[in-house]
Amino acid sequence: MKMLLEPILFSIVAGLFILLIPKRFRKVAEFFSLITSIYLFISAIRIFFVSPINAGYLYVDGLSRFIVLAIGLFGFLVTLYSMRFMSSYKDVSLYYTYIIWTIGASILAAISNNIILLLVSWGFLGFTLYGLINISGPKAASVSKKTFIIIGGSDSLMILGFGLIWLITKSLNLSDMKIDINTPLAFWAFLLIAIGAFAKAGAMPFHTWIPETAQEAPISVTAFLPASLDKLLGIYLLARLALNVFILNSFTYAILMIVGSITIIAAVMMALVQHDFKKLLGYHAVSQVGYMVLGIGTGNPIGIAGGLFHMLNHAIYKCCLFLSAGNVEYKTKTSELDNLGGLSKIMPITFFTTLVASCAISGIPPFNGFFSKWMIYQGLIEKGKSGGVLWIICLVAAMFGSGLTLASFIKLIHAIFLGTPSKDQRTKSREARNEVSWQMWIPAVILSALCIVFGIFAYKIPLRYFIVPALNTGLSFIGTWPSLKATLFLLIGLAIGVIIYFLGNFKGVRVSESYIGGEQIQEDMRLSGTEFYNTIEEIGLLKFIYKKAESGVFDIYEQGKSIVFGIGGFFQYLHNGILPTYLVWTLLGMIGLFLFFLR
Amino acid sequence: MILYFLCLMLFCVGLYGVLRKRNIVKMIIGLGIMEYAMNLFFVLIGYRFHGRAPIDAKDQNIFNMVDPLPQALVLTSIVIGLAITALVISIAIRIYEKYGTFDITKIKRLKG
Numbered sequence: 001m002k003m004l005l006e007p008i009l010f011s012i013v014a015g016l017f018i019l020l021i022p023k024r025f026r027k028v029a030e031f032f033s034l035i036t037s038i039y040l041f042i043s044a045i046r047i048f049f050v051s052p053i054n055a056g057y058l059y060v061d062g063l064s065r066f067i068v069l070a071i072g073l074f075g076f077l078v079t080l081y082s083m084r085f086m087s088s089y090k091d092v093s094l095y096y097t098y099i100i101w102t103i104g105a106s107i108l109a110a111i112s113n114n115i116i117l118l119l120v121s122w123g124f125l126g127f128t129l130y131g132l133i134n135i136s137g138p139k140a141a142s143v144s145k146k147t148f149i150i151i152g153g154s155d156s157l158m159i160l161g162f163g164l165i166w167l168i169t170k171s172l173n174l175s176d177m178k179i180d181i182n183t184p185l186a187f188w189a190f191l192l193i194a195i196g197a198f199a200k201a202g203a204m205p206f207h208t209w210i211p212e213t214a215q216e217a218p219i220s221v222t223a224f225l226p227a228s229l230d231k232l233l234g235i236y237l238l239a240r241l242a243l244n245v246f247i248l249n250s251f252t253y254a255i256l257m258i259v260g261s262i263t264i265i266a267a268v269m270m271a272l273v274q275h276d277f278k279k280l281l282g283y284h285a286v287s288q289v290g291y292m293v294l295g296i297g298t299g300n301p302i303g304i305a306g307g308l309f310h311m312l313n314h315a316i317y318k319c320c321l322f323l324s325a326g327n328v329e330y331k332t333k334t335s336e337l338d339n340l341g342g343l344s345k346i347m348p349i350t351f352f353t354t355l356v357a358s359c360a361i362s363g364i365p366p367f368n369g370f371f372s373k374w375m376i377y378q379g380l381i382e383k384g385k386s387g388g389v390l391w392i393i394c395l396v397a398a399m400f401g402s403g404l405t406l407a408s409f410i411k412l413i414h415a416i417f418l419g420t421p422s423k424d425q426r427t428k429s430r431e432a433r434n435e436v437s438w439q440m441w442i443p444a445v446i447l448s449a450l451c452i453v454f455g456i457f458a459y460k461i462p463l464r465y466f467i468v469p470a471l472n473t474g475l476s477f478i479g480t481w482p483s484l485k486a487t488l489f490l491l492i493g494l495a496i497g498v499i500i501y502f503l504g505n506f507k508g509v510r511v512s513e514s515y516i517g518g519e520q521i522q523e524d525m526r527l528s529g530t531e532f533y534n535t536i537e538e539i540g541l542l543k544f545i546y547k548k549a550e551s552g553v554f555d556i557y558e559q560g561k562s563i564v565f566g567i568g569g570f571f572q573y574l575h576n577g578i579l580p581t582y583l584v585w586t587l588l589g590m591i592g593l594f595l596f597f598l599r
Numbered sequence: 600m601i602l603y604f605l606c607l608m609l610f611c612v613g614l615y616g617v618l619r620k621r622n623i624v625k626m627i628i629g630l631g632i633m634e635y636a637m638n639l640f641f642v643l644i645g646y647r648f649h650g651r652a653p654i655d656a657k658d659q660n661i662f663n664m665v666d667p668l669p670q671a672l673v674l675t676s677i678v679i680g681l682a683i684t685a686l687v688i689s690i691a692i693r694i695y696e697k698y699g700t701f702d703i704t705k706i707k708r709l710k711g
Binding site for chain 1: 614617618619626703704706707
């Protein structure tokens with residue numbers, strides 16, 4: 001009990017202390033927050049190795065403790081990364097305060113058993129998210145407001161859902177609950193809490209804050225909250241509901257599966273046509289949530305395990321992708337794919353980490369993304385044994401989405417690292433022909449190493465220590481994937497390819513300029529990756545949908561805004577500012593009251 | 600009965616002045632008219648035809664007396680009305696100094 005409360009209390013106190021450090025002692029704030037994050041990471045490891053305890057308000061079981069471990073890891077890596085990345089920002093102690101508080105509140109949310117404690121830490125996370133987006137100044141103000149409204153609104157729905165739970169069970173402890181969802185009250189309670197989890201993780205109707213946050217907020221913030229911690233917590237809550245709190249029926253599972261598949265397809269289609277790599281990654285952060293929701297929606301152990309494993313993997317590779325993108329942006333000062341190109345020679349380490357993480361997110365064996373997606377597919381097939389058509393549609397959506405993910409990452413890799421650099425990029429890279437500093441590439445390298453390790457040793461490390469203890473039952477695989485042997489074969493294949501390359505036509509390779517019919521090649525003529533999928537935008541129906549999506553028709557926030565302003569506009573019209581009009585309204589109201597009360 | 604109706608008419612004239620006129624001075628005059636209508640109404644309620652003044656004296660039988668209470672109230676109300684008018688006029692003067700107009704529709708600071 002004391003061990004659980006210690007890091008939370010420490011993070012609050014340390015955050016306040018960092019807030020008090022004046023701006024001149026910037027190094028002190030950075031150093032102290034790094035020490036704090038290391039301490040929090042160590043306590044997270046200690047919490048991970050403790051045996052399951054149930055201490056009233058707090059409890060630790062297999063599900064929550066690997067979440068705590070991941071929170072500690074990401075907190076430490078992002079703090080390390082921020083030491084160099086945030087150097088151009090002024091108000092750095094406020095930033096570190098929010099980061100430290102976020103780690104503490106996330107740990108509290110993951111280990112709290114009492115629903116009020118969970119709600120308090122959940123709401124506090126919304127507040128720190130708002131503050132962290134606001135760090136990048138006035139241009140992020142509208143985005144942070146949007147985020148705050150979506151997260152806060154869904155939080156209020158969640159409070160309503162927990163209120164219904166209290167009405168049903170008369171208990172505030174999550175561990176005591178086992179609610180049958182077949183009554184309407186229980187169904188609405190589940191749906192309302194699931195909305196809170198969806199908004200936090202960014203599933204489809206509530207996803208719109210993520211791409212815009214990715215565009216405006218500092219990249220370290222995006223890598224920290226929407227890409228990793230919010231996913232972990234949102235899916236944690238959903239898994240907790242599905243595993244412990246509720247006994248779901250097939251209708252609820254179908255809702256989850258439909259939400260998941262729509263999220264996968266719609267977000268990946270949006271990601272395909274983006275020109276800003278931060279926004280592209282943001283849409284992928286939405287799309288991958290679909291897999292986790294789909295995995296949990298299958299309702300059988302293998303699918304839920306796949307969803308949880310995918311959540312962990314997603315946090316790892318998406319954090320890695322965002323940190324690598326941050327390196328690129330830090331070096332080139334731009335996030336437009338049109339202006340980039342040819343960075344692989346200048347930033348080899350970043351290129352490597354991005355490549356590994358891109359392969360992982362696209363589900364290429366032997367990386368970790370493949371393994372979890374494979375488990376989710378197995379869950380869907382297992383679900384298909386009980387009949388129905390839905391699982392086929394979902395399976396097709398998931399596989400198709402995976403292919404489109406690969407397509408958009410080919411575009412990303414090509415546009416940033418391969419391809420011909422643009423003109424001003426060439427002049428810029430002549431000035432700085434080196435990798436970013438070690439604080440910035442080490443986190444990305446650690447995360448990409450985790451991608452590889454979790455993929456190759458999937459049975460031995462992550463499944464055995466993290467995922468299976470989280471479930472109450474054992475796992476049984478339908479297919480077989482001997483990951484170690486398969487990796488060996490892949491490596492052998494690669495090696496043979498390299499040998500053939502060197503033996504065969506190594507001498508005969510001739511590098512020449514592009515030939516365009518004898519014309520002189522202009523300086524600005526080049527193939528950036530952004531044109532790859534322009535044809536998709538031109539197809540009739542898709543063109544219509546893209547246009548609608550651009551104008552915010554599918555954005556629940558924009559729609560809500562137009563409703564609120566529509567009602568507000570009517571009252572604004574009534575408020576014409578002329579005093580006699582108000583007097584007339586007052587008089588009419590008085591007459592109405594007299595008629596009502598004195599009749 | 601017709602007297603009361605006329606009184607109501609007078610009140611409505613004042614209300615019309617307050618609600619419909621744009622000029623602040625005219626509105627104030629309307630306010631004054633409403634006030635007079637109220638006072639008149641009060642006095643009329645307490646009035647009794649062919650009555651006598653409620654003055655108590657020795658060896659006089661008091662019968663058919665006018666109610667003194669509304670009259671006392673109305674006296675007070677007139678004084679208060681005077682104070683209100685003075686306050687409103689001073690505010691109107693300040694408004695004129697600030698905005699340079701008596702037209703109430705031109706003073707739209709309330710519009711959001």
